Amino acid sequence: MxxxxxxxxxxxxxxxxxxxxxxxxxxxxxxxxxxxxxxxxxxxxxxxxxxxxxxxxxxxxxxxxxxxxxxxxxxxxxxxxxxxxxxxxxxxxxxxxxxxxxxxxxxxxxxxxxxxxxxxxxxxxxxxxxxxxxxxxxxxxxxxxxxxxxxxRFATAFHGVLDRAKVQGGEWVVVTGCGGVGLSAIQISAAVGANVIAVDIDDKKLEFAKQCGAVAAINSKKQNVPEAVREITKGGAHVSIDALGITATAQSSVLSLRKRGRHLQLGMTSDKEQGFIAYPADLIVATELEIVGSYGxxxxxxxxxxxxxxxxxxxxxxxxxxxxxxxxxxxxxxxxxxxxxxxxxxxxxxxxxxxxx
Ligand SMILES: [Zn+2]
Ligand SMILES: [Zn+2]
Missing domain, CATH: 3.90.180.10 (Medium-chain alcohol dehydrogenases, catalytic domain)
Known part of the structure; x- marks a missing residue:
């Protein structure tokens, strides 16, 4: 063959x-x-x-x-x-x-x-x-x-968004990283009635993310993501999804959440992190955040x-x-x-x- x-x-x-x-x-x-x-x-x-x-x-x-x-x-x-x-x-x-x-x-x-x-x-x-x-x-x-x-990628996003993060209609979901998993997470979240904000460093990918159902887009090279999310959502997202898996995207995702928000870690790390990313522990305690992993x-x-x-x-x-x-x-x-x-x-x-x- x-x-x-x-x-x-x-x-x-x-x-x-x-x-x-x-x-x-x-x-x-x-x-x-x-x-x-x-x-x-x-x-x-x-x-x-x-x-x-x-x-x-x-x-x-x-x-x-x-x-x-x-x-x-x-x-x-x-x-x-x-x-x-x-x-x-x-x-x-x-x-x-x-x-x-x-x-x-x-x-x-x-x-x-x-x-x-x-x-x-x-x-x-x-x-x-x-x-x-x-x-x-x-x-x-x-x-x-x-x-x-x-x-x-679509299946991973499906299980993560619906079974693990339990995204619901009407919630604000911020998805960071508009590759295959991120775009899938956007389409699935939008299909169940959530309002999705797409985050990436590439305007072309953000444009495509909007075609896949995102209602807003943030270029993280030009804007401070947690601040921009807070403004759009009037207080922070209910769910943040890191579809990439680097320190910058994981941290800005968690920092974009409102009180009692849920962070879904979908992306796996690369050479630099080798499996370890630092999360804002005090914020997780003080605002009762949930950190959820999802695999396949x-x-x-x-x-x-x-x-x-x-x-x-x-x-x-x-x-x-x-x-x-x-x-x-x-x-x-x-x-x-x-x-x-x-x-x-x-x-x-x-x-x-x-x-x-
Ligand atoms: Zn794969
Ligand atoms: Zn088995």
Whole structure:
């Protein structure tokens, strides 16, 4: 199969033929139709997250926002059959540990994230383990690009905004960082009736954020974010969401809250912070703030999300700005280094002529 392969950390991906995946009794093999390029791919490509014990074996094939068609089914699989159109939830699990049995598959003791725990959707075919547990059927009216756009960033925002921060209609929500997760959080918060303020350092991204449902935008290079939020909301936001994960964005998010506000940490840190960010502890005590973390999304939530996409309540496709060929994946990762990408980029074209090695 053709794949964009990481042979060395931080070096351009190599497009080449790789061995096809092998079927196991509990797994299925999917022909990938669409796969989103996520900032987590960039983090892993940079060799990040070894501070949480994550280290990639090389060579490796990324890709954890994938949708496609089942072409082979293991003999123990009961819930899915050949030719089913499916999306692979980002937070795969073993289905048997305590967290999985309690419905928190995103916190599985033996997490099975596609493109991390096993080769993912930067390749043409993917083997999904424990398939009964780690797939969701795509409704007929939802296409592969839209389904893959739910993949990781939209699903992460959905679980964070609705299940963890419990955003409600009428609340003020300030979202910092208008990349894929941030834009998804804006669309989802707006869809449930919240008033959303978008924060970024790039006016172009703020303009796109408004198209995704933000009612106000703040450029943090030009304005003091907590002051501006306080003025717009007359006292501070009910919910702040840091969709980036650096000290500046996490702190300004918390400082933008009103009394009893909730801060949702969605972005994970980079080289500089290596997992640690200082929060304003006295303010958290004195104004009864809540700090909430959220990670991926339980796999059973995909059916709920896909139904809301099917009904037009969510439109993740609006976040998609480009579709690309397999040979363009590496340059998209490179563009992420300086935050040059806008919205979601989806890989959906495979051509042998693009082999680079
Ligand atoms: Zn588990
Ligand atoms: Zn991701």
């Amino acid at each position: 053709l794949a964009a392969v990481m042979e060395e950390i931080g070096k351009p991906l190599v497009v080449k033929n790789m061995p096809d995946p092998e079927l196991t009794p509990d797994g299925v093999i999917i022909k990938v139709e669409a796969n989103g390029i996520c900032r987590s791919d960039w983090h892993l490509w940079q060799g990040h997250f070894d501070w949480v014990g994550l280290k990639m074996q090389l060579p490796h094939i990324f890709g954890h926002e994938l949708s496609g068609v089942i072409i082979e089914v293991g003999k123990n699989v009961k819930n899915f059959k050949k030719d089913d159109r499916v999306v692979v939830p980002v937070s795969g699990g073993d289905g048997v540990c305590e967290m999985c049995r309690r419905g928190h598959q995103n916190l599985c003791d033996h997490g099975q994230t596609p493109g991390v725990a096993y080769w993912g959707g930067f390749g043409q075919y993917v083997h999904v383990p424990s398939a009964d547990f780690n797939l969701a059927l795509i409704p007929d009216n939802v296409d592969f690009i839209e389904a893959s756009a739910i993949g990781c 999304s339980p796999s059973y939530r995909y059916a709920d999300m896909l139904e809301m996409v099917d009904k037009g309540i969510f439109q993740p496709k609006k976040l998609v700005t480009q579709t690309i060929n397999v040979h363009e994946v590496s340059s998209v990762l490179e563009a992420m280094t300086n935050f040059e990408t806008t919205g979601l980029t989806i890989l959906n074209k495979w051509e042998q002529s693009f082999i680079t090695a």
